[in-house]
Amino acid sequence: MRPFKYTNAKDVPSALKLAAGNPNARFLAGGTNLLDLMKEDVERPDELIDITRLGLTQIKATGSGGISIGGLGRNTDAANHPLVRQHYPLLSQAILAGASGQIRNMATNGGNLLQRTRCPYFYDVAMPCNKREPGSGCGAMEGINRMHAIFGWSEKCIAVFPSDMAVALAALDAVVKITNASGEERVVDFADFHRLPGDMPEKDTNLSHGDLITSIEIPKNNLADHSYYLKVRDRASYAFALVSVAAAFEMKGNLISKVRIAMGGVAHKPWRAMKAEQMLIGKEPTEANFKLAANAEMADAKPLEHNKFKVELGSRSIVRALQMALNGGKS
Amino acid sequence: MKDKNTNVGSPVSRIDGILKVTGKADYSTDHPVKDPAYAVIFKSTIAAGKIRNIDSVAAEKSPGVLAVITHKNAPKLNTKGGIRGGAMLQSADVLFFGQHIGVVVAETFEQARHAADLVKVEYDQKEAKIDFEKLHRNGVKPKDKEDEKRGDVKVALENAAFKVEETYATPIYHHHPLEPHATIAEWQGENLILYNSAQIVNGAQNAAASTLNLKPENVRIVSPYIGGGFGSKGGQWGNLVLAAVAAKMVKRPVKLALARQQMFNSVGLRQRNYQKVSLAATKDGKLTALVHETATHAAIQDEFVEPCGDCSKIMYDTPNSLITYRVTPMNLILPTYTRGPGKSTGSFALESAMDELAYKIKMDPIEFRLKNEPEKDPSNGKPWSSRKVVECLKEGAKAFGWEKRKMEPMQNVQGNYWVGYGVACGTYPAHQRDSSAIIKLNREGSNVTAIIELAAADLGTGTYTILAQTAADALDLPINKITVRIGDSDLPPAAGSVGSVGATSYANVVNDACMKITDELIARSGKQFFARPTAAQLMVSEKIANIQTRADSKPMESAEQYSSHSFNANFAEVWVNQSTGMVRVKRFLAVTGAGKILNPKTARSQIFGGNVWGIGMALTEESVVDPRFGHFVTRSFADYHVPSNLDIGEMEAIFIKEDDKLANKLGIKGLGEVGIVGVSAAVANAVFNATGKRIRELPILPDKLL
Ligand SMILES: Cc1cc2nc3c(=O)[nH]c(=O)nc-3n(C[C@H](O)[C@H](O)[C@H](O)COP(=O)(O)OP(=O)(O)OC[C@H]3O[C@@H](n4cnc5c(N)ncnc54)[C@H](O)[C@@H]3O)c2cc1C
DSSP: OOOOEEEEOOSHHHHHHHHHTOTTEEEESSOTTHHHHHHTTSOOOSEEEEOTTSOOOOEEEOTTSOEEEETTSBHHHHHHOHHHHHHOHHHHHHHHTSSOHHHHHHOBHHHHHTOOOOOHHHHOTTSOOTTTSTTSOOTTTTSOOTTSOSSSOBTTBOOOOOOSHHHHHHHTTOEEEEEOTTSOEEEEEGGGTBOOOTTOTTOOBSOOTTOEEEEEEEOOOSOGGGEEEEEEESSSSSSOEEEEEEEEEEEETTEEEEEEEEEESSSSSOEEOHHHHHHHTTSOOOHHHHHHHHHHHHTTOOOOSSOTHHHHHHHHHHHHHHHHHHTTTOO | OOOSSOSTTSOOOOTTHHHHHTTOSOOGGGSOOSSOEEEEEEEOSSSSEEEEEEEOHHHHHSTTEEEEEETTTSOOOOTTSSBTTOOSSOSSEEOSTTOEEEEEEESSHHHHHHHHHHOEEEEEEOOOOOOHHHHGGGOBOOTTOOOEEESOHHHHHHTOSEEEEEEEEEOBBOOOOSSOOEEEEEEETTEEEEEEOOSSHHHHHHHHHHHTTOOGGGEEEEOSOOOOOTTTTTSBOHHHHHHHHHHHHHTSOEEEEOOHHHHTTTSOOBOOEEEEEEEEEOTTSOEEEEEEEEEEEEESSOOOOOOTTHHHHHSSOOSEEEEEEEEEEESSOOOOOOSSTTHHHHHHHHHHHHHHHHHHHTOOHHHHHHHTOOSBOTTTOOBEEEOOHHHHHHHHHHHHTGGGOOSSTTOOEETTEEEEEEEEEEEEEOOOOOEEEEEEEEEETTEEEEEEEOOOOOSSSSHHHHHHHHHHHHHTOOGGGEEEEOSBTTSOOOOOSOTTOHHHHHHHHHHHHHHHHHHHHHHHHTOOOSSOOOHHHHHHHTTOOEEEEEEEEOOOGGGGGSEEEEEEEEEEEEEEETTTOOEEEEEEEEEEEOBSOSOHHHHHHHHHHHHHHHHHHHHTOOBOEETTTTEESOOSTTTSOOOOGGGEEEEEEEEOOOOOTTTOTTOBOOOTTGGGTTHHHHHHHHHHHHHSOOOOBSSOOGGGGO
16 A cells, blocks of 8 residues: 545535645545555555545435435445335345445445446456556456456456446436536436446546546436345355346336336446346236346347356346336345 | 362353453464564565566665565575475575565554565566366375275276266365464564464474574464464464564564465465265165265475365275375465365265265165264274264254255245255364373462463364363362463473364363372372362362472373264255355254363354355355466455355254263364364255255356356
8 A cells, every 4th residue: 555645625625626636636435445445556546535524425305306315425324214215225225235234334325336346357466457557458358257247348348347336326317416626517327427448448437537426316216116126146245246137117007117127247337228128118027028128138248258157147137136126026 | 069070061151252352362463562563575476487586676765664575685494394385585486376575574564565565576487387177187196195995996886786976176265264374573582482373382383493493492482362273373384484584684573464365375275176976886875885086286395185085984884995186286375274174175075976876876865874874984994982973964854854855856945946955974083182281279268279371272262261161170160260371382382273183182181180280289188088189178278379280191092992083964954046046055053973062152163163164165165266377366355255144044053962981081072173074065965955956066156056
């Protein structure tokens, strides 16, 4: 870990100003990812701007019937908030499926969206990694890639984005509110927040230096009755997803009128299963229809040497998550 | 008046428990020393070759740095001194990825760690031997293991009514005790004090002395509390002597602690094994042949082979048997003893094969085992000192509800889950080793207290407590009058807490010391007694203020005539998610015959600990090596998965009543190791019973069951 300067921002303007003044500074939120990466010498900021005293922790209903979740609120609080539990149980389940109780108590909502990949070649500075050191090559491509992407990867990078929370947010059409270094606010659709690796795997998101996540908003929906977050992992708890599925739909009569499916553990960003969604609109929620949709989505997968199983697992997980959603989350 | 002799056998809580939960028990680097410097090790990033150049200029200039030690300036050490795995900065050669190649010493830990990142190393790389899948075929006979043959397995296999011939694979496992390896080295003139966790206190003393070219009496190991070891603190590794070297060079006490990530390639490992097991049986389920062939790997410079065939040598009655080993040197750190060495992995292969064969014969796997129960030790013809496999199986079956198990897989469906039951047996040898102890009795008025001293180890398992219990009963004193001092090489030499010999060796010598001091007090009184008085009574009646004596205990000679082992039967109920392949162990029961149980509470914890690791072996644990680089891809606890709480269901431990006086005076057989043996096979067999899928390559990850 390199020596660094620690500064304490007392409000949003001062945080933005501090960040604008130093291109090598980083915001410090819960620190559960950033400090870890600094100890590994992967992240090398020379200044940490502590933003945990800025406020921005509120969870409240928006005027349009949705919900706003503070960027600096803790994951635990978001998962357990009555509004979230009642109207967006999918988000609550996804957060609780991640990490451990202790980590969720520290982790913030903004930090969660900006956590970096868990690719072991990224984490080990003795290994090549284009994300960590552009141009050094991808260690995982010809290496051990059981945990890696099956959708949207590039020759440069096959890493997956590890957040569970983000998968639910993708399914719920969330937007991220950002204030930039000069104090201007903007709103980014969740689909445009994270990036595919392409030629610039070093860039995980479309944020720029000094951009501060102030809140996350989810629009009103009627998905709460039929939603489920399914996470398949190598142990029962405290492991990143092999594959996860956030599934939710709305019924009109006995037909599906709206459906949202997003996947984790399969791509460099939360993967919206648009093909499967389209196939399910106007259909009955039967196992046969779920399977057709799931298989259609997974037909486009491009697995690597060690993760071929993710295609079958992904398909089964979509079906299972939809079934669970149909039964209101009970098996 | 209280009942006599009731401490041994009672569930006494750990007498050091309060110290531990209040943070007052000092582990290695907790010991207060004056003005310590901090050392951080840096490691090779290639698996084979030579260091061409180490550029440490930036590190040396970095704030707080006191020294950068590499092979270029390290003192010459005796590499045959008993420190395991090399990696002591004695040459430019690199033999595995992650070999220690240098140490930075600084005023603070943070300064040392940062400076270690600044060192730049250039190598001349050689092609490394890493790909076990390819290399294992060229394995050779290990130096110390001949093929062991009885009868003619070939003919028996050819003529078998039923047979199984399968290969079972287990990956590399790491010990990962909660307390990573850490050392404080402090020189006092010619004398060296090493605060360093050691499962074998005197072994650590001798290895350190010999390696550093010192006399053992100039080296003191202080290791009162150990945060687990599982074999990795049995032998000692480079960190111990590098701390001493660093302390000498900077002329200050030095603290050196390994980071968790460094533990993967610093302190040995359990090697990867391919085990081929061939079993033959008659129509009615009598075994006629048992072949257990192990292919494994060792280090380039040194050999260690865990005895995977050991269980197969003694578990079942068969006229024909063959046990072999083939080993391949590889550019990985030297393997070493790891909980249930050979037996935990070996039992996975043997007990899976037994289950496969029982299924082929369409015989209940318990009945199949009972049918092949050997009357004597098949490997040497000796009678058992005790063997309660039959009782373990029968009592276990009753307690577990085995009768509910269906012979055919996929018959028990609960919602979206397949439910299966599995059984597997295990065993581990029981031995007593030479140990000495001093007992000191002190009296103030009528208050008599005792101090027990020996260089024993407590890995967290309960040594302090069982020795206090043993002494309390042998002296007929309340347990709170007993002080136990262990974990210091200045105390009388004792066996290690390894290979399940600790409890047996320590308790016997403590008991002997208590008997001896009572005898001495009787002799000193010059009186004849109708009933044997207690030591405390004699101290009072003879007005003795203090007295001490020393006992030196050896195993009983008569024990040689018997084959002594602990045995168990393990029962698992698993639920397998039909959609995702995720496995949950809902219930686990271990029934163990391990001689006299000194303390059912600590014994139960020992068994649960072994069971949990065994469940981890079955379902989650796996270290993956990238054959291109030779590094562990699973290099942190985020990737190397030990079971989480949620992975462990209901646990139960039952002990079969045993008091094996043929094995040793106190009838103890030890249970540190046996708790992990047979566990992974019980889980794998349950997975087969649930799903019809036989997984022969651990761990049983979800993708293997899709
Ligand atoms: C052992 C372990 C297991 C885990 N398992 C899981 C899991 O199963 N599923 C899962 O989803 N996650 C898991 N996590 C990850 C965890 O969710 C993240 O570490 C956490 O959400 C990050 O939040 P933080 O506040 O601690 O971020 P920090 O570490 O403080 O920050 C992360 C990054 O975000 C930036 N940042 C933080 N807040 C803002 C903001 N408001 N605006 C702009 N930039 C900001 C920081 O500068 C930094 O670059 C695990 C973590 C650990 C350590």
